[in-house]
Amino acid sequence: MDADADFELGADYASERDERDPLADLADRFYDPDDEWYMDGNSLGLLSEDAEDALDRAVSEWREMAIRGWTDVDPPWFYYGEQLGDRLAPLVGADESEVVVANSTSVNIHTLVGTFYDRTEGTKIVVDELDFPTDHYAVRAQLRQRGVDPDEALTVVESRDGRTIETEDVIDALDDDTAMVFLPSVLYRSGQLLDVEAITEAAHDRDILAGFDLAHSVGVVPHDLSAIGVDFAVWCSYKYLNAGPGAIAGLYVHEDHFGAKPNLAGWWGHEKETQFEMNQTYTPAPDAGAYQIGTIPILSAAPLAGSLDVFEETSIEAVREKSLQLTEYLVFLVDERLPDCEIGTPRDPEQRGGHVAVEHPEAYRVGEALKERGVVVDFRPPNVVRICPSPLYTGYEDVWEVVEQLKRVVENREYEEFAERGSGVT
Incomplete structure (x- = not known):
C-alpha cells in the first residue's frame, strides 16, 4: 500500500478520493440498481452496458x-x-x-x-x-x-x-x-x-x-x-x-x-x-x-x-490497486466507527482478496437489516457479513455510506426487528 492509505473520516474525504480515482469513469458503464449500495460483487457482478x-x-x-x-x-x-x-x-x-x-x-x-x-x-x-x-x-x-x-x-x-x-x-x-x-x-x-x-x-x-x-x-x-x-x-x-x-x-x-x-x-x-x-x-x-x-x-x-x-480499457494491476485501497478504507472505517464488529479478513494486503469479512454475533440479522436499508451484502455462517467494494463500479463514497448504514443498524440494534436465520437460501 502507498501513502494514500492514510485515510480520513468524513463523506467529503470519500468524495475527494473518488474525484482522483482513475477508474471512476468505468462505473458509468454498469447498471447499478436504484436506491441501493451494491456490495455483493464477490457473489454476482453487476451488468455492464458492454455485456x-x-x-x-x-x-x-x-x-x-x-x-x-x-x-x-x-x-x-x-x-x-x-x-x-x-x-x-x-x-x-x-x-x-x-x-x-x-x-x-x-x-x-x-x-x-x-x-x-x-x-x-x-x-x-x-x-x-x-x-x-x-x-x-x-x-x-x-x-x-x-x-x-x-x-x-x-x-x-x-x-x-x-x-x-x-x-x-x-x-x-x-x-x-x-x-x-x-x-x-x-x-x-x-x-x-x-x-x-x-x-x-x-x-x-x-x-x-x-x-x-x-x-x-x-x-x-x-x-x-x-x-x-x-x-x-x-x-x-x-x-x-x-x-x-x-x-x-x-x-x-x-x-x-x-x-x-x-x-x-x-x-x-x-x-x-x-x-x-x-x-x-x-x-x-x-x-x-x-x-x-x-x-x-x-x-x-x-x-x-x-x-x-x-x-481491456485498464489493467488487472490497476484494478487490484483500487481494490486494495477500497478494502483498506473499509477496514479503516470499521475499526474507527464500529467497535461492536471485528474484521475477519487478513489486514496484510498481500493476504487479502477483494472482499472484507465483517464479523458480528448477529451477522445474519445485521445483513437482513442492511438489505432493508438498501445495502446489498451477503451472510456466511457463522458470523460474517461479506462486504465487497468491487473496484470497477464501487467508489470510496459508496464505502463510506455503507459503513454509516452498518453503524446505524448495529448501534440502534435494528437487527432485532428481524427473525433468526432459518432454512433456505441465504
Whole structure:
C-alpha cells in the first residue's frame, strides 16, 4: 500500500478520493440498481452496458445468421471458447493456448482433478477445511469413482483461527503419498488470499501437482499462473468478471500437460481441424481446448465478451490497486466507527482478496437489516457479513455510506426487528 492509505473520516474525504480515482469513469458503464449500495460483487457482478450489448449482438447473430453463426460471424461461434480464453489469459498470467472458456466451475473441477489424479502415483489430495463446499463435493466424488475412500485420501488442512489457512500448514501436509494439492486462491468466507506461488513451489519440490480454484480472485487479483508453474486452475465468470448469473466458466492448463486425454471427453474438446470428420476415435485438441466438453453455450458466453471489453480499457494491476485501497478504507472505517464488529479478513494486503469479512454475533440479522436499508451484502455462517467494494463500479463514497448504514443498524440494534436465520437460501 502507498501513502494514500492514510485515510480520513468524513463523506467529503470519500468524495475527494473518488474525484482522483482513475477508474471512476468505468462505473458509468454498469447498471447499478436504484436506491441501493451494491456490495455483493464477490457473489454476482453487476451488468455492464458492454455485456448487454454483447448478448444483444449474439441474439442478433442468431436471428440473422442462424446456423451460419458458427462460421460467418466475427468471431465465429465455432472458436468462441478459444477466443474468449485468449482474452482472459492476461488476467491470469497465462499463454493464450493455456486458457479456454468452457463448462461450469464444478464440471471443470471434476474433469481436471480426475484427469490429473490418474496421472500421478500418489493417492492423497490436500485440501483445506475452509474451501467452498463444491470443491470438496467434486474431489470426493472423483475419489469414490476410483474406489478410494475420501475420508482416508483427503488431507484436510485445518485453520488455526477459523478464518485463515497458514501456508506452512499446507506445506507440512504434503508427503510422499500426496498426488496433488487443490486449494482456493481466496477463501470465500474470510477473503484470505493464499500464497499460490509458495504452495506451488513446495508441491513441485515433492513432485506433487498444484491446482487452484480462482473463483474469488479472477478479475480482481493478478495471477502469474504460467510462470509460477501452476498445473491447472478453474474459475467462474459471474463474480468480478461480471459475465452474468450462471455464466460460462474458464480453465487453465499448463502447457507441460498438453496432449493428455481428459477423463471427461466430449466432442467440443476434439481438435478443431478434424472435428467435423465425425471420427469415432477422440483426438483431443493440442492445448487447453481439449477440456471443453459440450458445445459452447453462446448466449451464456456472450456477456463475458462484453465484460472483457471493460477490463481491456485498464489493467488487472490497476484494478487490484483500487481494490486494495477500497478494502483498506473499509477496514479503516470499521475499526474507527464500529467497535461492536471485528474484521475477519487478513489486514496484510498481500493476504487479502477483494472482499472484507465483517464479523458480528448477529451477522445474519445485521445483513437482513442492511438489505432493508438498501445495502446489498451477503451472510456466511457463522458470523460474517461479506462486504465487497468491487473496484470497477464501487467508489470510496459508496464505502463510506455503507459503513454509516452498518453503524446505524448495529448501534440502534435494528437487527432485532428481524427473525433468526432459518432454512433456505441465504
